[in-house]
Amino acid sequence: MKAWTVDTFIEAIMEVRKAQSDERLENTTARELYEAISAVVNQEISQNWSKTKESYARKKPKQIYYLSMEFLIGTLLKSNLLHHNLLDISNEAIMQLGFDPDEIYRQEHDPGLGNGGLGRLAACFLDSMASLRYPGHGYGIRYRYGLFEQRMINGYQTELPDYWLENPYPWETRKKEEAIEIAFGGEVHMHKRTNGKLEFTYTNTEKILAVPYDIPVVGYQNKVVNTLRLWSAEPTTTEDELKSEAYYYQLEHQHSFEQISGFLYPDDSSIEGKQLRLKQQYFLVAASLKNIIRDYKKTIRHSLKFLPEQVVIQINDTHPSLAIPELVRILVDEEGFGWNEAWRITTRVFAYTNHTIMSEALEKWPVDMIKKFLPRLYMIIEEINERFCQGIWFDHPELRGKIPDMAVIADNQIHMARLAIIGSFSVNGVAKLHTEILKTREMKDFCSLYPHRFNNKTNGISHRRWLVMINPRLSNLISETISPLWINRPRELTHLLRHTNEPSILEKLDQIKQQNKEELANFIHKLTGILVDEKSIFDVQIKRLHEYKRQLLNIFHVIYLYNELKDNPHLDITPRTFIFAAKAAPSYYFAKEVIKLINTVATVVNGDKSLQGKLKVVFLENYNVSLAEKIIPAADLSEQISTAGKEASGTGNMKMMMNGALTIGTLDGANIEIKNLINRSNIFIFGLKAEEVYDYYHNGEYRANEVYQNDERIHQILDQLKDGLVGNQEFKDICFHILSTNDPYFTLKDFDAYVETQQLVDQAYRNRKKWLAKSLINIAHSGKFSSDHTIQEYATGIWKIKKM
Template sequence: MTSPMPPLRSGQINDAGILVTTIASSPTAPLSPPPQTTGSPTPTPLAEAILDTLVHRIGKDAQAARPHDWLAATILTIRNDIIERWMTSTKAAHAAGAKRVYYLSLEFLIGRLLRDAIANLDRTGEVTEALASLGVELAALEEIEPDAALGNGGLGRLAACFMESLASLDLPAYGYGIRYVNGMFRQRIDDGWQVELPENWLSHGNPWEFERRESAYFIGFGGEVVGHEDGSIHWKPAEALEALAVDTPVVGWRGKRVNTLRLWTARAFDPIRLDAFNAGDHIGALAGQARAESLVRVLYPSDSSAAGQELRLRQEYFFSSASIQDIVRRHVQYFGDIRTLAEKAAIQLNDTHPAVSVAELMRLLTDHHDLGFEEAWGITKATFGYTNHTLLPEALESWPLPLFERLLPRHMQIVYAINAKLLREARAVAGMDDRAIAAISLIDEGGERRVRMANLAFAGAHSVNGVAALHTDLMKQTVFADFHRLYPTRINNKTNGITPRRWLQECNPGLTALIREAIGDGFLDDLTRLTDLRPFAGDAGFRERFMAVKRSNKVALAAHLRESMGLRVDPDALFDVQIKRIHEYKRQLLNIVETVALYDQIRSHPERDWTPRVKLFAGKAASSYHNAKLIIKLANDVARRVNADPSVGGLLRIAFVPNYNVSLAEKIVPAADLSEQISTAGMEASGTGNMKFALNGALTIGTLDGANVEIRDHVGADDIVIFGMTADEVADRRASGYEPRSVIEGSPELRQAVNAISSGVFSPDDHGRYAGLMDGLYAHDWFMVAADFDAYASAQREIDRRWADKDGWAASAIRNVAGVGWFSSDRTIAEYARDIWGVM
C-alpha cells in the first residue's frame, strides 16, 4: 500500500505541470464543514438558495462539497437573478424596436466573472454574508474561478470594458467573437524561457454560458461561384461546417441592463464518417470534426507557415460570417425589410480581424436578398464602423491573394467589385495620381499580390476611428493619408477608456472606500466626479491614509510573489511595473538595459542614497516572435543575477511574473507606484494599462505616445514624468540617417550595460545568447532604445528624487487619481453611441 502524497506547497509544480500559486484550499480538497456551535450565523435566504443549488444542481451536500462545488453553486444561484434581468433587457429592446450595437472582436479578455457580476448587481455584501454563514469565504472562491481564455492583450481587454459599459449605459448590444477552447496559451517560465502550454479553462465546463442550438449557421470555404441566366450568382462551397452560438450574459453597473456576449464554436455536419471508421480508418473518420474544432482551439495560431496563415483566415471568416448571418437574421425576423438594416443595426469592427465582414454582408445582400450592388454598398457603409488599433505595417492584416481567392472565391469577386468602384471614385473625384491610387487599393500590387484588410474595412465603413488623439492624427498623416484625402470627414477620434467597476471598485476596494469617505458616492456613477478629490492632495491626513491603502496593496502583492515565486520583496520599496504584451515597440528592452545600468551604478557607488526598487515585468510573447521571447529570457537572467547579489543590499529586486492575465493584473495594478509606458513614440495606438495604473494612484513614466499625451493633459504635466523623442522627432531621426552606434559609444552607462549583456555577464551558460539582440541595437535600433536611453535614465533619477519626498509623491499620486476620471469606458462608449452608432 503506497503512502499518500503530501500536499504541494506554493511554488511547487504539480503532476499536471501547473505551478501551485496559493496556499488556500485546493479546489479538490473539502472545505471545513460549517461550524455547528451555538454562535454560528443563521443561514440567510441566499445561503439557503446556494445550499439548494449545491444539492439539486451539483449533487453534493455541504459536508462533501469541495471549493469548486461551492463556486459552481454560488455562480448558478447568482445567475438566476442575472437571467431574469437578461430576459427583461432583451424583451424591452424588442418591444421598443431599439437599434442594436454589434461589436465584432477576435478577443474578449473578460477575466473572472463572479466578482464582477455580484459587484455590478450590488450584492457583494449579501453574497459574502451568505457564504460566511455556510463556512465559506467568497474571496477564496473568487481565486479558483478560471480566467476566460478569450484574449491576450489590450485589444481584448478594451472589448471587455466596452461590453460592460454598453450594459451600464443601458444600450442594447451584442458582442461577437470565438469561444476559444485553449485561448492563446498558458505561460510557464522554465529556466527563464517562455514555455507555451494549453490554457484549459473549459476543462470543467463554464457555468456562465448558454448554448443556443437554434442559432447555428452554415459556413462555407472554397468551391466555385456559379452564375445563372437570370443574373443571379450562387456560391457552391467545397467544404462546410456549422457555427453554433454560445451566449454569456454581461451585467451592467447596478444591474440596469444585461447584454449578450455571443461566442461561436464550430462543429462538422458529420462529426464521424462511419464508412471510414468501419473500414478501419479510425483517425481519418474524425478528420472533419478535427478540422472544424481547429478553428476554435487557439487564439492567434502562428502565421509563420502557409498552413498557419490559412487557419487564421479561416478563423476570421468563420466568426465574421456567423456574426453577420446572425445580425441579418435577427433584423429580418424583427423588422422585415433588409433595406432598413442600417437604421436598426450598428456594427463596429474592432481592428482588421473581422474586416471580411464587409464582403460577407455584401454577399448576403446581393446573393441572398437580391439587392443591386449600389444599394447593397450603401447599406453596408451605413452599417459598419471600423476602429483602427495600430500603425504598425505588420499589424495591418493582409492575405495572399491566391489564398483568399481559394478559400473565399465569391468574396474575392466582391472585393474586386468594391475596389473598382473605389479606384474610379478616387481618380474621378479626387484626381489622385498612380501612387495614391496604389495606396488606397484593396489589392497590394507591390511584390506578392495581397488583399489589404484595413483598406477593405476603411472603404466599407461610414466611420473610421483612432483610439487616442495622437494616434488619430497619425492615421491621417501616415497609413490612411490618401484615404483621408478622399474621405476627409470619415476619420474621427475616440480615445479609449477602462471600466472603473473592475479597475477601481473591485480590484482596489480600500482606495474606493477612502474616496467615498472623502467625496461621497457620485464617482461610482460618473467617474469624472473624481476631480472633487484633487483638493485632498493638500490634506496631510488624507495623504497618510492614501499611502496606507497603497502599502496594504503592496503587502498583498508581496505575499503573492512570495507564495507563487518564492521571491521576497520589500513593500516599502518603490514598485516599478511594466506589464503588457512583450513586443519590441513597447520597449521592455529599454527598461531591462536601464536596469542593468542601474545595477552597475549601485555596485559602483554604494555611498549614494539609492531608492530601493522592485522591478516587475509580466506579459506574453507571441510563440513565433523570437526577439520578444529572448527579451523574456533576458529579464529572467538579469533578475537571477541581481536578486542573488548581496552587494546591492536589497536595493534592487527584479521579477518576471509568469502567465499574465486579468486576474494577475488585478493584483499588480493597485500595488504599483510607477507605471512604465515607454513605447517608441508614434507606435502605441492608445494603451489602457496607463489609465488603470493612474486610476489606482501610480505615477506614469512614459513617452508622448498614445493616450499618454491626454493623460498628461488631464493629470497635469507636473504629475507625470515624460521623456524621450516625440513621434515627429522619431520620424525625422529615422529619415535623417540615424546612427545608433555613435549614440551607444557616446553614452558610458548605455555602452557598459550593452557590453555586459552582449558579452555574457548575465548568461554564463551561453555567452553569445544576447549578442545578436545587442548587435541589433548597434546596427539599426528601429525602436530607438539607444536614442532614448539617456533621457529615460535621467527620468528614472527624477523618479528617485520624487520618491524621496514622501508627501510630494503622495500628493502627486492623489492628483493622478483625481485627473483620470475622463478615461472611463463609459465616456468612450457614450461618444461612440452619439457620434458613430446613433443610439444616444
C-alpha cells in the first residue's frame, strides 16, 4: 500500500483531474474535486477489495449475509478516508488547493437507501463486521428515490422526490454480468416424476432482471473490504421485442417492473402501493438467495445439504422473511430435495431480528395478494403452516387453544413474524426489555415452544462514524487522555472514569462542547435565520415522527414553559434551545399535524421578544444522516421519551450519550441499559414503567379526560390548541384525538413527571462542573454500545463465524 503524504495526495488528485478534463486545476469546481478525491480513494479500496474476495474464495470461511430493506449508510467519502487513515491528509490537501473541506464533503448526497434506525443499524453492523474482520455482507435494494426530501411550507411538511442518483455515485460498481432473473405471478403446474417425486413448473410468469450494484464496506485501517450488494430492477425486454408490435405493452411492462427499485417504502395506503411493497420484498430475497447459492456452488462445490455450515442469513425485521419459503422452493423445486431435508436446511440457515414490540406493527399480507404474485410461495407457506399447526396439535396439546394466535395463515392474512420465528434457528430482540417483552408477552407462546431460540442482542452504533468522524475534537481529547487504543477497543473508554474530577479535562470537554454548539448555531442561523443562544441548553429530539416517540410531550413542555414565562417574565430558568428534526410518513396525518404544531410554536416563541431569548424552538427540515452528524456533537440533552414498552431499543440515545449529552428518558428500550451502566444519578428518568403501561391497557383504569380536567397546565395547553391561541384552531384535531382515544401513549399521564424532571435538568445544568462530570461518565460507558460489541455477540452467539 502507498505511504501517503499531503503532497502525494495532491499529485494523485491532479492525475485524476488530468484524466477527467483538460482544464487547469485552479478551474476545478468543488464537485469536480469531490469526484477526483473519491476516485483516488477508490483506487486504494479496489486493491483491498480484490484481496478480500480472493481470501474468502481461498479460505472458504462461513459467511454472514445480512438481508435488509434499508441500509442508511450516509455519505462515504469522509468515512472511507478515515478508514484508510487519510482524513487529515485529505483535509490539508483540500485546504492547500484553496477549498474548505466541509464544502467538498457536502457535495455528496446522502444515499436514499433507508428511513431510520433500522437502516442505520444495518449500516453500523456492516461497518463493524469489516472492521472486526468478519466475512459479512449486506443485501438490499438500490432505490432510485429515497423516502422523500422534506421541505417546510408554511410549517407543513411537504414531500419532494429524493433523487439521490442525480449525479453519478462514485462508490458503486454495476455488475450486469451477474444479473439474476426473477419471476412473478403465473401458474404453477405439478407433475409426478418417474421416481415418484413431485415436480413443479411455472408458466406465464412475468420476469424481471435484478442487476447488482456493489458498494465497498471498508474496515477500519485493516485492509478488509466487504460488500454491500444492492439490486436494481431492470426489464428483460430485448431490443427486438421493443421494436415489435407489442412495443407499447412492453414499455408499460418495463415501467411497472422498474418501479420495484424505484422508491423506498412506496405509500401502502392503496392496494397498488401494497402490491409494490410485496414485489420489492420478494425481489430482494429471490435475487439475494440465488446469488448466495450461486457463490456457494462456485466456491464450496459441495451439496447444498451442507449450506448451514457455510452460510448464515440474518433477516433484519420481517421485511425479508419471504426468504424462508423461497429457500424451501429453491431446494425442493430446483435442487431436488425432499420437504423434510429442505426444511432442516432452511431452519439452520436463517436467523431473525425482531425490531418492534407493538403487535399492530407486525407485518401481515393478504392471502389473495400472495397467491396472485407468488403462487408457488403461497403453496409452500401453506405447507409450512399446515405442518406447524399439526405439530402443535399432536406434540403440544397444551397449546392447541393457541393455534389461531400462532398460525402463519390466520384471518385470511399471512403473519410474517410468525413465519420468521418458525423458519429461523434464532430470534433476537434488540434490547433487554424488548426481548423480555417478546418472551413473556408478545411472543410468549412461541417462546414456550422454542425456548432456546429467543435471545437478546442490544443494538449498537459505529463509534468510528458517530464519534471519531463527526466529533474529531472530542475524539482527539479522548486519545490524548487515555491513548488512541480505544478506537479499536471501544470498551476501553471506561478509562475516562479516572478523570471525571480533573478540572483540566472537564474544562477541555466544556470548550469542545461549546465549539460544537457554536458551529451548530451558525448552521441553524444560515439555514433558518433563527439566532440561538450558544450558552443555552441544546435540548435535542431527532428521530422519526411517531405518536409513541412522543414529540408531542416535548412540544407540550415548550408550550408550558412559554405560558409560565408569559405569566412571570422574570421566571428564573436556564435559557434553552429546543431542536427538533423528524420526517412523518406521507400518509400519517397525525404525525404531520405534530410537525405543523412544532413549527407554529416555534414561530410564536421565537417572535416573542418579551421572553428575552430564554426560549427558542428550531425544527430542522429533511432529517437524514448528514443532519444528525451536525446536531449530535452539539447536544446537551438527549430526548428519549417514548412510552415505556414501545421503543424496541433506540440508537439515537447511544449516539448522543457517546458525544457527551445527558439523557432524559423513560425506562424504555436501551435507556434501561444506559441507566444501569452509568447509575441513575447520571441520567434523568421519569414516567410510567412498561409494566404500569401494560396494566393500564389491561385494566382500562386510565382516564385521559380526568387528567385534562384536573391538571390546569394540561387544560390550558389543550384549550390553546382547541381555541386557536396557538395556530388559529388548526390543532383542534390533536386535542380531539388525544381525548377521544384516551391518550393511548400516555402523553398526558407522563406530563407532570416530565415537567418535574425537566426542572431537575435546569438545576443540574447550572453546576457546570457536575454536569461535565456526568457528561464524561456517559462518554466513558458508551463503548458498551459500540456496534463492534454487538457484532461480536452476534458472531459468537448466533452466527458461529470466525474472524479472518
